[in-house]
Amino acid sequence: MQGSVGRDVIATLIVSVILIWALPLMVGTYTLTVLAIYAMLGLSLGLIWGFGGILCFGQAAFFGLGAYTYAIAAINIGESTLPMIIAVIVPCIFAALLGAMMFYGRLGDVYLGVITLVVTLILFKFVNSTAGPAYTIGNARLGGYNGIPGFPTLNVPGRTDLYIWGDALYYLCAVALVLVYLGVTWLLRSSFGRIAVGIRENETRMSLIGYDVRIRKTVMFAIGAAIAGLAGALYANWGAIVTPGLFSLSQSAEIIIWCIVGGLGTRFGPLLGAAGLGYLKFLLGQQSMINNTMLMGLILVLFVLFLPRGVVPAAISVWRASVGRPRRTGRARAMRRNRRRDRDDG
Amino acid sequence: MAEPVLETQHLSMHFGGVVALDNVTFTLRRGELRCLIGPNGAGKSTFFKCLTGLLTPSEGHVLMQGEETTGWPPHQVAALGVGIKTQVPNVMDALSVQENIWLAARRFLPSAQADAKTREVIDRLALGAIARTDLGQLAHGERQQVELGFVAASDPWLVLLDEPAAGMTAGEVARMTEVIHELNRTAAVVIVEHDMQFIRSIASKVTVFHQGAILIEEDVEAVMSDPHVRNIYLGKKA
């Protein structure tokens, strides 16, 4: 297993370089930038849900928190390097506190879903109501439903006159995505990741072996939030405005749909789901025949009913079956079993 | 006499108005192998859960190597060096035998040493042929053995087993007996069990539970010939 690590990294890098170079020949870099950001956001939920077994209905909260933190910090600081770092740290700490509250309370899956969903709503309602001039943080006005426009966007570290935008922002986001992907790969190969998968499979057994499940789930949750926060900060730079819509339920729903469609329990599935459905949304935005929300809803229902393990695991097992190596196809099925087992939590 | 590794003092457990455990004082000494028996509802499973931290007793104390562990969560109890096997097979279904056992080994060892430990345990339990099979595809007896693998991989000084022989074939029970004796060389062992055949083959001393309290503590032969025990528990079997 250890020997294949180097090969895996090299393969990832080669494929990434080709994709990063080739995709702009087909799709505009402005669209590709946001797709890379969505992919990173999808990966963040894919990590904590697919491998950590944490059902989070509010991943958008960390995304929005990252975006808002960046905007507010950038206005106050006037350059972008430090705000990017703060925008990762703030959601991470927020998630650690929220996670500690939930996991130390030994709440079941359903309650986790409820609480994360409610927390997202609280943030949405709060930010939406901050239109008045009283709501400022330093020099930044929160702006309520109008959002925060006009903050300094990314610049080359140390050179506040050299902005990173357009094609350069695309390459930056793409490279960031590759780095996060490699980081997640490393994490899952590490003892921490393998133990996290053990916890996803059987919490009671892992605690009887002697692992403190609560702290490990909290850390996993916080790592996912940090990645979502990074995605949010990049999104703020791409859009040059942040609005309360980032915290909305439909944003949370979209992230979940990406993961379900792409496939939980894989690294590549949520990433592909995010980029694929993000591109579909972009195409639908150019016409008015089909309503986007309706289609996303329909996709979610159909996948839960007919392909609950998602595209990537299904494709892998079809490929294995045709090549004739049936080993390890039990995994995706086990993920599904786990979801079924949740009835006990109700 | 060897020093006690596990003690309970006046342990009681109430569920609402029901008394499941009533003032149980129990001592297990280093190197000892002890079976807990009793009819259904005698309190032995509740007692076991109070030891492992799955339940917090209403009153009384649990001490392990002299340290008070009453009310500790299971992971802290396990982290002391206590190997636990629960009644229902409790394994990671989507992971292979190797990965399952590695997780137990990794708790007390750095990664590379955990790999070596995993190989050693798999050899010891003769699980080599199924090492790469996912647990979800294994038979009940094999899953029970993997659970014993968890215990073996953590090099415990105290082993708590709840019905290790339940639902196993005769061959598997024989192997299980061997493994338990091997564990007993370095650890004190407590076994909750129904199967008298199995108890006869391993135990030196038996504690009989009845109505939430300890009825008698004797050698297995003495217990089985005790008329009172025969009456309440073994009457139909022995």
Add this chain to the structure above:
Amino acid sequence: MDLTIVILIEILYAVASLALISVGLAVVFGMMKVINLAHGEFMMMGGYATITAVNLGINVFVAMLIIAPLVVGAIGLVVERLVIRHLYGRLVDTMLATWGLSLFFIGIATVIFGNTTTGISTPIPGLTVGDYQINGYNLFIVVVSVLLMVALYLVLGRTRLGLIARGTMQRPDMASSLGYSPERIYMATFFCGSALSGLAGAILAPLVGLVPTSGGAYIAKAFITVIAGGPSLIAGLVSSASVFGVIDQIFTFAMSPVIGEVALLIAAVVLLRLLPQGITARFFRGRM
């Protein structure tokens, strides 16, 4: 004195409307252990059904109390047959699928009714208490909620139908061995739950400007009211609606409506942390 009465009525209204928006979800969750995340959209559709009927010249009370529940109940029946029945026992999958349905219905409503606000005027005039004006329609909502709770209690506790339903929910195998088909009981329950959601949406429609995304405003509140209530259907609903309604109103009076809602949601998070099984798992145990 007058102010006290007004505040009291406002609190009563807050509690009643919470109970009203949660009752459909509570029936479906309590009886079938299905969390219907499309509940808010069922309410939204109840509102649109009412407005459409009124625009066609039908009496507003007939539209609210009869047409809307029937329309939404029928939609619920279709949903149950096509989607929910394949997912019984899979709590998380049902949540995901119904979340998909909620997006689907928002999309449909946008296509049909457009993304603009519609509404009807409240059919009951205001009242004066001393120097204060109170909304007569709020009193109507209080009355409807109380009647609904009493009716639900009587149906579940005093009729054969309620007994069969409660029995099936606890032991599906037992009911089928007694000759009742659990499948039909689930169907009927989901119909009733959907109809109640539609009724709630219809009754609240005159108070809010209706847009296709209106359901989102209800779902979280309904959700936490039901979950915080715990296993006993009616006692849970009434107790958690009371707790949240009072908190909401206190903060609304002291600060602002938005702070009131935020306080309600924070209270819910804290309550779930303290009583993860809900209020009635600790108190009122064994009641309905």
